[in-house]
Amino acid sequence: ATCAYKLRHEQMHPLWQTPVEAPGGNRQSPINIHLRDSIFDPTLQPLSIRYDARTCRQIWNNGYSFLVEYDDSTNKSRICGGPLVDHYRLSQFHFHWGENNLWGSEHTVDSKVYPAELHLVHWNAAKYTKFEEAIMENNGLAVLAVFLKVGKRHEGLQKLVDALPAVRHKDSVVEFTNFDPTCMLPTCPDYWTYEGSLTTPPLTESVSWIIKKRPIEVSHDQLAVFRSLLFTSADEQEQKSMVNNFRPQQPLMNRTVRSSFS
Ligand SMILES: CC[C@H](C)CCC(=O)Nc1ccc(S(N)(=O)=O)cc1
Numbered sequence: 466a467t468c469a470y471k472l473r474h475e476q477m478h479p480l481w482q483t484p485v486e487a488p489g490g491n492r493q494s495p496i497n498i499h500l501r502d503s504i505f506d507p508t509l510q511p512l513s514i515r516y517d518a519r520t521c522r523q524i525w526n527n528g529y530s531f532l533v534e535y536d537d538s539t540n541k542s543r544i545c546g547g548p549l550v551d552h553y554r555l556s557q558f559h560f561h562w563g564e565n566n567l568w569g570s571e572h573t574v575d576s577k578v579y580p581a582e583l584h585l586v587h588w589n590a591a592k593y594t595k596f597e598e599a600i601m602e603n604n605g606l607a608v609l610a611v612f613l614k615v616g617k618r619h620e621g622l623q624k625l626v627d628a629l630p631a632v633r634h635k636d637s638v639v640e641f642t643n644f645d646p647t648c649m650l651p652t653c654p655d656y657w658t659y660e661g662s663l664t665t666p667p668l669t670e671s672v673s674w675i676i677k678k679r680p681i682e683v684s685h686d687q688l689a690v691f692r693s694l695l696f697t698s699a700d701e702q703e704q705k706s707m708v709n710n711f712r713p714q715q716p717l718m719n720r721t722v723r724s725s726f727s
């Protein structure tokens with residue numbers, strides 16, 4: 466495991482080879498979830514998740530991952546409950562993955578790493594008027610994370626996989642509609658939660674993280690299509706494959722991870 470860990474660190478995306486420490490960060494993400502130190506919190510509510518496929522708008526390659534973006538001008542796609550006090554609107558979802566099936570996730574569970582991790586990004590529409598404002602506030606964002614493991618083919622994901630070749634290069638955008646992210650959520654309601662940050666710049670400490678305990682399964686071939694994307698734009702001569710786009714893990718500092726299950 467240590468050799469894979471070392472190899473994983475060396476393969477990391479150049480952006481992270483010199484780990485970017487947020488100035489004075491004491492609630493940075495991602496982290497390892499150490500099960501023995503997590504605390505069951507019986508006051509945690511069930512998560513209430515409502516997504517409307519009709520709010521799905523486009524998919525684009527931002528040079529770091531590929532994002533599926535939603536219309537967040539209404540509360541049609543939103544989450545509330547769980548550790549959240551307010552309701553949060555879905556803005557986009559994206560993934561982080563490795564160059565192989567040995568690593569790729571940002572969070573780990575007792576140091577177990579998954580080949581990929583899904584992030585559904587929401588912002589606090591009860592307190593703020595737009596995403597760019599919420600991103601700067603300590604209760605501004607809620608990211609729902611789901612681990613991916615390699616196994617049987619994920620039928621719901623195939624529509625997304627089929628759209629990826631159209632956004633192969635950085636800054637390419639295509640219309641992408643009628644996709645309900647509910648199909649990518651495990652049926653098991655169990656999750657961990659902790660207060661953290663964005664895992665890419667601006668690294669703002671504004672995220673309530675909600676991490677599902679159970680992974681979803683995708684096929685080896687589906688994950689391979691993620692790795693066919695490029696970090697580079699069409700006009701750059703060197704084409705770099707988009708892999709290992711995960712941030713190094715950050716110190717837990719004075720934080721506790723709570724679980725919704727005992
Ligand atoms: C000027 C800022 C700009 C608007 C930010 C756009 C954005 O959405 N950033 C983002 C979102 C989620 C994550 S993660 N990986 O889920 O922690 C990381 C970065």
Ligand SMILES: [Zn+2]
Nearest residue numbers: 559561584664
């Ligand atoms: Zn992410």
